[in-house]
Amino acid sequence: MSAIAPNFKLSEFIKSLLDNIFWIILIVVLIGLPAIMMILFVIEMPVIDGELLTPFLALTWLADPSRILPVVKAFMATDIFRVMAFPGFGFAALLAAGTIFVERKMMAKLQLRVGPFYCGKVEGILQLMGDGLKLISKEIIIPAKADKPIFWAAPVLFVATAAAFVAFIPVAPGWVVADVELGLLGVFAVIGFFPIITILSAWSANSKFPFIGGIRALFQMVSFEIPLILSLLGVVMLTGSLNLSEIAASQSSFPWIVFLPVGAIVFFITMLAELERIPFDLPEAESEIVAGWLTELSGMMYGLVQLGTYLKLYAFAGLFVVLFLGGWNGPMVVPPFPAELLEKGIEMGPITAGPFPGLPLFTQEMLNGALWFVLKTVTVIFFIILPRGVFPRIRVDMLLNLGWTKLIGLAFVNIFIALGLLYAGVLGPGGLQ
């Protein structure tokens, strides 16, 4: 045993776990319970059905679906649910985790190897969890002369900014965290934050390689922002709206990629660059500048940056789907909700449950929309992942040259295609849509 990990002692490990449990209990007892008491003392408890809500009543309701379902439904209508779970953070993090797993397995298959295999019995499906546990239990090393507050804050800010980006993506009709009129401009504003966080993290580490990597990231993200913005102008012109939900809804008959393939290609390439994915992963070019701006990050800080990266990947893929592939639009494939479940409930021999009056938590349109959206997003993610397997990294000057000459030129071509389509009457008020 000692040969494997000479400094590992089971007793110390158990002791550290017990210590943590002790501190958590202590904090909960000393701070959490008094806080709850104070809150209960201050706020007015709701009166439901003529009765004051007490903890006893609440527990009774938990057992009764006909009473708990409306509460769940009401909760689902709140912003908190949207932020935390469905179109917001939870959903995005789930898709991001799936992306990581699929990426590893797909790269492995393309490269004729196995990939994660042993963790979780079935083709390494629990590998991500294992990696997370490893990252969270690794020591975080802060370089000696680093600017500590910024260095600590940068990974968290990175995830938070990526999450703010996710907030704009509509998943199904009506299901979007921030349903704002100027959604597209909001997206641009949020994208503008990423280079700042990158350069802050790189600058605060006080090391050469992160510094060069941060500058490269700055150049890359900044110079690809103009092609990114210009390539989406065509869609906005055809739709006449900046609201992402409206843009998605406007593609009920044709996705815009049919009319604006040039813009889609330009946006896809700029997307790869903004995501720092191969062939544009210059800020992390490991053979030149060790790991770029991630060099000094260790342990969970690195893990957070990875999480942020994949959240960003999901958000960009979702943006591509919304803008060019028609968002949630697609043929209705989800069957309607069985009506007898509402009236009779489930009858399984002696046991009868229901009826469930408030049951369809999600409407048929919403399920169908989410299904199509996820399918399209996964396809786009596949095409984002694929270049990693077949392309080498390019160089800074090539990248800038590509962004500033070719892509901007193509973006202008795209604008004129959109104008031509509008004024030729193919699209627009008198045209197809």
Next chain:
Amino acid sequence: MGTATGIIRALNSGIKHIALKRFTLRYPEEKLKFVGDGYQFDPSTGVGIAGLKGRHMLFHDHCTGCQLCSIACEGVAEAIAMVKVPEEQTQNKKSIMPQIDYGKCVFCGLCVDACPFYALYMTNDYELSSFSKEGLIYTPAQLQVKPYVAQDSEIQISDRGATHG
């Protein structure tokens, strides 16, 4: 347009490979099959017999304790030391035999070439890892044991790529 064609060719080749078979040898479950029983040497012709240079095998009834293997190893890895063995082995008047430290051995097989009495061969066993340095030192008694090897995986080539079947 050459650029676009090249990019599409590369993407196509990548997608094509997703359908090919995996080539990885999943080692602890599959083990490669080797030629023969291990590297052996025929002193009469001076030519070896092909085989894997794995762990040695010592034939106690042939070993005379002449130290030639130890002398050969001195210039290479200094892995072989001659140790006293009990008197039961009749062939060996000096009652010394080689003991091999696999922490030092480089598996070059020159000791096998040096042995003129057909006493030292190599076998297909290569799984010698141990938790301690002492566990890597094989005494003459341990070297006498013929190792059990279950190695049956071979490279198989088909239209859908090569695999370790």
Next chain:
Amino acid sequence: MTNELPPGLALRKVDERIMTLNVGPQHPGSGHMRIIVQIDGDYIVACDPDPGYVHRGEEKMAEYRNYILNIPHLERPVIHDSCNVLYPYVLGVEELLGIEVPERAKYVRVIASELNRCIYIMYWLAIYGIFLGHSTMFMWPAGDRELLIDLMEKMTGARVTHAHFVPGGVRNDLPPNFEDVCLRHVNYFEKRIKEYAAVFYDNPILIARTRDTGVLSRQDAIRFGTTGSVLRASGVDYDLRKKEPYDVYDELDVHTNVMKEGDSYARSRIPWLDMLESCNIIRQALQKMPKSGSVRVKLKPNPKGKGFDTVYKRVESGRGSLGCYIVSDGKPEPYRVKLSVPSFRNLVALPNLLRGEKLGNMPSVYWSLNYWPVEADR
């Protein structure tokens, strides 16, 4: 020297913004060496290679061991090319001792040498791929190399460090049925490496990345004394298998691959073409090889040379011409063994090629020089 500095670098106070980067020894893009590069922004203004992190004194050790026992040591500098790095030493000892090698052994040596060349180049290619950020090009060669390693292991009994060539032939005969397996594996191997073209060699991004970077002109290639693929990529038709055929290379049809450009792309393409050529040579050798016969001359124990003598032998290894200078003073041990290794010779070109180059070109130029740090340090 070969690259002019960009004009802006001639600014007066340019020194103040020059950053010194230690690329190596613990760097994903350096190998076991250190390249001290001084960069001004994205441009390298000076480069100083600092090898020696894996210096083991093989030449000194060789003076203490006799001619046979040196064999496992002298193949250590390049374990992926261990047959070829041993080859000139074995040839030299044969000349010193006056040994005539059997015909079949010569063919076996040629097959082993060519297989080993492919194994080395696959490893090199894998690292070239990962240096350019192409992870697939790391995995494919590293996997397909297994086909040939399997052959070598059937042939010599070891997967990497073979210790197979000895003065007077090779150590063991081929295993039964080896010819068929070898042919099958080599044919499949050739099919596989041809597929690298679509993903790697014809990839427009790779071509744009490596074309016209690190250009080594023909005159400079000769002046720096470079060798192997670096030399042939600069338009010098020089391959020892053809120019100074050893063993049975004069009976085989060897084609030399030469490219004129002298840039990183040409330097990386030449080894790939060499591998295709090696497959041809192996097939020819398998056909022409005597089906039976001895493969090793029996030597006296502790052979010694005849008085004072020197010999210098060269072979074409996976990286280029590899020479071995042996001084014998009539004792069983060599008086002096000097390996003149191609990596060390190509290293001279590195500072000259990197000066004025972009930082992003550093890994591709460095590794396209076919540099193997362990070999250069010996």
Next chain:
Amino acid sequence: MSSDVKTTTVDSKPEVKSPPPKPAAKKTEEKPVELPAFEKSISDKIIEKFGDKVEVGFVKEDRIRINVGKEDVHNVAEFIRDGLNYDHVESVSGVDYPQDNEIEVVYHIGSYSDSSLARQILVLATRAQRETNPIPGNDATKLPTLRDVFYSVEFHEREVFEMLGVFFEGHPDNRRLLLPEDWADLPPLRKDFAIKGR
């Protein structure tokens, strides 16, 4: 003073003993019939140009050895480059001869540009005085550098400097190359540097 000693050693070879190199050289010289013609013509050209400043070590198939004193080595090398079309140095090896109190530096010179010389290796050997207690760079163990003649010797000469302590005068960059920065022992390839336990 030290250079005087050296000159006598190499140039006037008959009287100074140096037992190892002599027999081999003599043997080849005594059988001129077997000498290959092309290689003989090259060595003759060098002899013709430099007379008895150079000594032909041996002429074998594809290999010619020229022994030369240290003050002539630069001129001979220039002639080899300009007059004989040899264009690069393949290897620079130092050999220590403690019994002669000399260190021999051997240049193996080849040619890429002349296809008739593709097989040929010209071995140019010169000798430097050996010090019993070497102070690399500051003692009499010095040779003129050939870097201005053959650029390719640059790293090789640096290696010989640190491995045997032969300082190459005129080399622009005579720094440590392979050995660790804190190496303070004898130059390791000298014969009096012994490996531990051997």
Next chain:
Amino acid sequence: MVGELAGNYSTVVLMFGFAMAAMAPALVISRMISPRKKSNPVKFLPMECGQVPTGEGRTHFMMQYYPYILMFVVFDVMAIFLYAWGSVLLEVPKIATLPMLGFLAIMFGAMAFALYQSGRRRIW
């Protein structure tokens, strides 16, 4: 589009805050359960490939592609300005497109000139 309240964007801020609140504990927990050994000060040196770091990490460092950043400052604003036109294109009369085309031409010309200049002087 007109008269939209800034409060509509509160959900974005909420999302941002939630992500921060959810992720900061990960760092805190990691800090709590991971080992912290201060025995070796070399560990805390910045990465320099195994060598002792020399020089400052934050230096005067000039990237040669600086003109692109300058161009970005100008053209990013212009690109966003195009959106004001693009989003109401369906409602405004067609004649309003002509000045926009002029604007596009000026922008394109200016960009081409800037690119030409930046390409001519490779280094600033």
